[in-house]
Amino acid sequence: MNRKMTFVAILALAGLALAPVARAAEMSEKEKALANPYPNDFGPETLPDDVIKSYPANVQAGYKKLISNKNGCAQCHSSARPLNSRFVEPEGGIDDAKQDAWIAAQKKAQPEIFTDSSIWTVETKVWSRYVKRMMNKPGCNLQKADGKSIYEFLSYDSVKRKTGANAAKWAEHRKSLINTLKEKNPKRYAELKESKDL
């Protein structure tokens, strides 16, 4: 190879190496969200009416905001992503110590919910952190009050629908979503497992 050709080849290689970086920077949050699916995304985008009707009024209001694709959590990915998430925020309101105490009590009362974090990720303030993280993304239309209301839904619903009497049903549901991701997108499944996001 003469020098000019070598130079051209090096430029081409450099271009190839840099292209994905440039593309990632240009990608909107919505494109990012859709390019990287979660098992959650294969589940339903709404909850059954009887479940919602059994919740307190403020929690129902948060649910309605969450599923809105205009100002809710379905602007970038579908509402299936939060609704089928492994995250469980402990009872105890916004009080860290009370939430920690709930975790300590449940480790005795229902140890199974601490056995597999791909099904139950039980963490103090986990939904509080995630709602803030989503609200900080460029292009997010959520207002502060909507975020608070959605958070109230997510924390209440995560304990009700994923633990206690509903724990076994939830485990079955989450396992089937993980298997679907594994079947349909083995590369993404491996990636999430590797980064301990599954």
Ligand code: HEC
């Ligand atoms: C502006 C776009 C945007 C909006 C609006 C948005 N999300 Fe996301 N969401 C993303 C992106 C991008 C990812 C993947 C990367 C990440 O976790 O930051 C994601 C990932 C997630 C995940 C998966 C996290 C995991 O590790 O399992 C959950 C759960 C989630 N979002 C919940 C929500 C909730 C709840 C709302 C509404 C309060 C919301 N999102 C609104 C862009 C958005």
